[in-house]
Amino acid sequence: MTKSTHIPLSASELSNLWMTYQHQTMQMRFLEHFLEHAEDDEINEMLKKSYDSCGETVDRIINFFHLDGAVIPVGFTERDFIKGTPKLFDFLYEVMFLHMISKIGTSLFSLYSTMSYRQDIRKFYRELTSTYQMEFDLSAQFLLEKGVLARPPYVTMPQKVSFVEDTNYLSGLNIFKEKRSLNTVELSLIHHAIETNLTGMQLMMGFAQVARDEKVKEYFVKGMKLSKEVETTLGEYLRRDYIEPPATHAGKATNSTTPPFSDKIMMYITSLLSTFGLGSHALGGAFSLRSDLPLTMAKLAQQIFSFAKEGGEIMIKNGWMEEPPQVEDRQQLTKPGR
Known part of the structure; x- marks a missing residue:
């Protein structure tokens, strides 16, 4: 050019x-x-x-x-x-x-x-x-x-095309009605969310061990607990259909308490993962047809949003949040002398 x-x-x-x-x-x-x-x-x-x-x-x-x-x-x-x-x-x-x-x-x-x-x-x-x-x-x-990554479950291949004929297919909130089994779209989105949270949870555990600032350390402990709640809540949907949620024996945090990273960079990647988590839950809720799933995804997303907001406040307080390029302030252009 x-x-x-x-x-x-x-x-x-x-x-x-x-x-x-x-x-x-x-x-x-x-x-x-x-x-x-x-x-x-x-x-x-x-x-x-x-x-x-x-x-x-x-x-x-x-x-x-x-x-x-x-x-x-x-x-x-x-x-x-x-x-x-x-x-x-x-x-x-x-x-x-x-x-x-x-x-x-x-x-x-x-x-x-x-x-x-x-x-x-x-x-x-x-x-x-x-x-x-x-x-x-x-x-x-x-x-x-290496046997570390858990594959999503296998299912029987469909032999014919079907169309939904009953609005009960969308139900899930009525405790008096039996919930239908998950479809493969819903199952795949839940599996993806759990898999990502397992890696994120280990990251939070490691960060909590080495963070220098006490408030930051407490924040990572909250992140660890939130990841666990996401895994447990979504995993229950799989267990109800007799499907074992993904798990791994690898990637645990060591017992080191010596920080290899600054608190700033650990807070940043936590913010990045929170943003990605919000997007994943929005996608999961949008493509889930059973009415209880979008509600659960929305509740988890609200918790993730609150967690991300708290993280942003910590970063700003410590001078760690670099400001993105700004749109020019047009109000300044109209002031006298400009």
């Missing part, structure tokens, strides 16, 4: 690049800790590829900002990662983390692609989405082969 034909970044493109910069610099700091302790060659290769990809992405975003005269965000730097600290998470958690973060990245960056209008930005997010899909594929296959 030559200077004469340069199209400025739109508000959505600027904001998405800004958020991607935050995401990528955060991920690099976590990968640095995991790479310090990676003993398996295959895991080390996965982590290194992801780290290098994040670095290349950050450089490309900096170039976009330079071309449009935008200030480079702070994001997360070497000050947010402490080298030489003990391993915070045990057996295969680094791959579980990569699996979780690649889910988030695939969702976010495919969305950002559809919000972009400049050809080079669309291409950038298309390539980034492809990278995260590949990381998801590699991490999922690795965890499946």
Whole structure:
């Protein structure tokens, strides 16, 4: 794109690049800790590829900002990662983390692609989405082969097409009526929510052990309990249909109390997971046809929203929340002397 034909970044493109910069610099700091302790060659290769990809992405975003005269965000730097600290998470958690973060990245960056209008930005997010899909594929296959990732249950294949003929199909709130079994759409959304919360719960446990600030430590304990409540509440829907909820024996927090990360970066990724959780519950409620499920999803989403709001207040109080680019204040433009 030559200077004469340069199209400025739109508000959505600027904001998405800004958020991607935050995401990528955060991920690099976590990968640095995991790479310090990676003993398996295959895991080390996965982590290194992801780290290098994040670095290349950050450089490309900096170039976009330079071309449009935008200030480079702070994001997360070497000050947010402490080298030489003990391993915070045990057996295969680094791959579980990569699996979780690649889910988030695939969702976010495919969305950002559809919000972009400049050809080079669309291409950038298309390539980034492809990278995260590949990381998801590699991490999922690795965890499946190690017996760590629980597959969703198998069901009998449908032999005929059916249409709903009774409005009782939508019921679920009436305690005097027997609830129908979950359909596969509802089951898959519940399984996904539980699987993500299992990884998030271990993250909260590790963070609670190493947080320096007492309020932050208490916040992570709340996050751990909230993840457990989500897993228990949604798992009960599966158990009622004699389906065992997903679980894993891997990725537990170690007994280390030495922080490898700043409280700032731990709060940020918690905020990111909370936002992703809100989206997942909104999706789950929207596509669930049994009336009790959307209500449960909405109640859980309200708790997650309150948790996220409290986290935002903690971050602002401590000066950890970097402000996104602002729309120009038009009221200032109308004041005398402008």
